Amino acid sequence: MSRVEIIAVGKEILRGKTLDTNSNWIAQRISALGGKVARITVVDDLIPEIVKELKASLNNRSKVIITTGGIGPTFDDRTLEAVARATRRRLILKQEALNLITQRYRELKQRGFVDSEELTPSRKKMALLPRGSTILPNSVGTAPGIKLSSKGTTIFCLPGVPAEMKAIFEESLVRELQNTIGKQFFQERKVSVDLGDESRLAGVVDQVMRQVSGVYIKSFPSHFGKEVQLPLGITASGNTQKEVEDLLRKAIERLKEELERIGHSLKEFPEE
């Protein structure tokens, strides 16, 4: 199975101020895609420290390295510079990234979230990417993620803000990872539940994911208020079609049982 390593960058995790939930979320997601997280490292936002861990991960012949944190506009966002050093590339201003960032700040200005849409040096910095990077658009925040290949390893750099990290992961990484680390068989099933209260649903979903190892359950945000049907996507991967179907069946059964226990129910859709 392909080796995946996660590097979380951030002083706030090392000081104990922030609990690193990102690495746990990514680990769940990678497992459900059929990959294997072999190592998680948390390092300070200092270039030599980040470079050291990146080099160690490259030496471990990881198929994929995912970094979180340190790609924003402030002075202590140094992950991209560290990636450039570890892979011996120059940082270059990427016009495509600059366009995305320009557009994002224009929107934020219009919505009154920032005072000015001016591309200050710190904002411009987010478009300084290691040569050869592919941009992963950030639909939630300002800093785009990047993808970079180096000697058989694919490096993905994602933001540290959980909502931004998850958005880029779902929108760009899932497809990429299915090709690089995924098992042969992969399937997604959609169901819907009559529990519109996402905070209550989260507990049920979390429990089932922990019980049925290798499945991932995603809820699609609903805008119709409470007491409606909420759609869920259940994904699993495996070495045989049967393995995948068994996992999906088991997850759906456990979900049904848990929902019934609290007076709710689950509806299955015909398979696509």
Add this chain to the structure above:
Amino acid sequence: MSRVEIIAVGKEILRGKTLDTNSNWIAQRISALGGKVARITVVDDLIPEIVKELKASLNNRSKVIITTGGIGPTFDDRTLEAVARATRRRLILKQEALNLITQRYRELKQRGFVDSEELTPSRKKMALLPRGSTILPNSVGTAPGIKLSSKGTTIFCLPGVPAEMKAIFEESLVRELQNTIGKQFFQERKVSVDLGDESRLAGVVDQVMRQVSGVYIKSFPSHFGKEVQLPLGITASGNTQKEVEDLLRKAIERLKEELERIGHSLKEFPEE
């Protein structure tokens, strides 16, 4: 400031089944003692993987390495063997550890938690320690922790079960760490609060610890039910006596404010 590294051992964290709250707790605790966590690593329970991270931490000239997990009785508990290899020591049966384990299983048998007090090979394994280890008694579980010095680095191996890890940390490590990584000034203040519901108190305490960086607030379990005075211990460290006093003052003020907001209050004791 002295470098501390944490190595969490366990497949369940890498699979995303377990959120690593141990490292976060230790990081908070180390910060409050005046130390600096420079790196957290999560590795699989495979000897070569653990050895590699231990060697990296030793090469980083860490003053202290704290490992969690992998010191129990099962076949995949391999941390002590990895520590022995990384520090080039032999594993030897430590009579003192064997006595503790024997005594513990006798108690567990009397209380009906285990069927037999027999020292099976897997139970005996917990007394196989790298030569030169000092035992850190485990008042909550069966596997004792260990302390080992190697070329200027002190390695502490703790269990992965949070309650056991915390018990050994509080009972043995705090004193040890104050000597090795602590800042010059260290102080503890006791207060009491009229909020006996520890689950509600936990939220308040957690918030204040995140706001006042460098303090640690410990609650002492109370056996008097709800609506009683619950004692809290607030610890801080710093380079000057004033720094420590300011931190303690700030934490107590924030605690008071937060408690008053939910209709409770805090009582200070005269300083010792």
